[in-house]
Amino acid sequence: MKGNVTGSGCNDVDKLIANRLGERQRKLERIGAMEKATERGRKRNLSILYTAISIAACIALVVIVNPFTGNGPQHGAFAMEAPDFSTFRAALPELVQVEALIDAGEYYKALDIVEAKLKESDRKVKHAEKEPLFDDEEWMYEYRAEKLMNAELRWTYIYLLVMVECDRTAVKELKRYLRDEEFCMHREDAKDMLEALR
C-alpha cells in the first residue's frame, strides 16, 4: 500500500480503503492492458488480412494479367533464347559483332545493326521476287539462302525488340515472320511469343 494515509483513530480502515482502492486500480490497469492487447490483436489480424490480400492480388496479377508466365514465353531474356548465328556467321560477318553486343547487353546497338541488315535483306528478297527464276537452280539456291538469312535476321530483330520492350513492332514483325512458314525455324516459339505479346 502507498499514498497519503496517516495515523488517526480510523487508521486501519483508511489503510484498508487505500489498499482496496489500489486493488481496484490494478483491475483498471489490467483492463487497459487487455484493451490494448485486443486492439493490437485486431490490428495484427487486419495487417495479416491486408498482407494476405496483397499476396493474393500479386499472385493474381502475375498469373492472370502478366502474359509471360505459365506455359507461354516470358518477357525478356528469361524464356527466349538469344539467337545463335553459327550457320550464318560466314555469310554475314557483322553477326559476330551482334552476338558480342547481345552478350554485353547492348541491345540498342545490336538492334541498329540487325535492323540495317534486315532492311538490306528485305530489299534483296523483294528484288529477287520481282523477277523469279524458279527454273534456275543457282537462283533458287541463292533465293532460299537469302530467305533463310532474312528469317533468321527477323527472328533476331524480334528478339532485340522484345529486349528493348518495343512490343508493338515485335508483334508486327512476328506476324510477318510467321507468314513464311517454310523458313520459320522458331515457329512454335514465335507463335507463343505472339500470343503472349497480344
Added chain:
Amino acid sequence: MIVLWGSNRKAYSDIEVVNGLQERDGHVEEWFYNAAKRYFDKCFNEVFFNSDCRQEIFQSAFIKLWTEIENGRIKVDGNVLCRQQRSGEYMPMTCSLTTFLMAFAKTEYRELVRNVREESFDEFYDSAQHESVFAFDAGESDADEMKSRIVDECIQLMSPACIDIITQFYYHGKSLDEIMEMRGGRNSSKDGLKTAKNKCMNTLRERVLKEYRMCNL
C-alpha cells in the same frame, strides 16, 4: 490462420471463469473480459450519446462482477455457481455471469440517466444507494476477508469521480495540485477539490464502519 482469427480459441464455462479469476489466471481474465465485452456490445441496447459513457458503464459493471468473484461473493460450490446474499447465505445462481454483468450495467445506466435527468449529479457521492451491502454476523467468517469485501462493496457504491479523487490521493499519493492538473479542470478550485476529497473519504469511512457494525466486526 484460424487460431489468429480467434474462432477456435478455448472457451471457458462460467465455473472455469470463476475458478480462473479467483486464481488470477491471466488467460482466463483476458478471455472473460473479451467475451463480456462482446456480449455487452451485442446485447446492451440502451441509448448512449457518447461512447465514453458506454465504455464507463461496461468497465464499472465488469469491475463489480470481477471483484465479487475475486472476493468470493460469487463462488463455485459443489460444481454449482453460488452467490452470497445480504443475509450471508450462499444461494445457487439462476443466471449466467454475462447476464449478471448486464444487470449491473443496467443499474449503472439507470443511475446515469437519473442523474442527468434531474440535473443534480452528485459528483462526489452516489446518494442513490444507501442500503447496506451485508447484514449478517461475520463472527464465523474470516474477519479480515470480510472487511475487505465490505470496503470493496462500499467503494463500488461511490461515484466514479469520487473514486478517482481518493484513489489518486490515498493510493497513488498525488498532491491536490497534481490531481487538479490530472482532472483537467473538472474541479473549479483547489479548495473545492480538497472539500470533495474529504467528503468522499469521510462518507466512505462512515459507511464502511456502519457495515462493520452490522456484521459485528
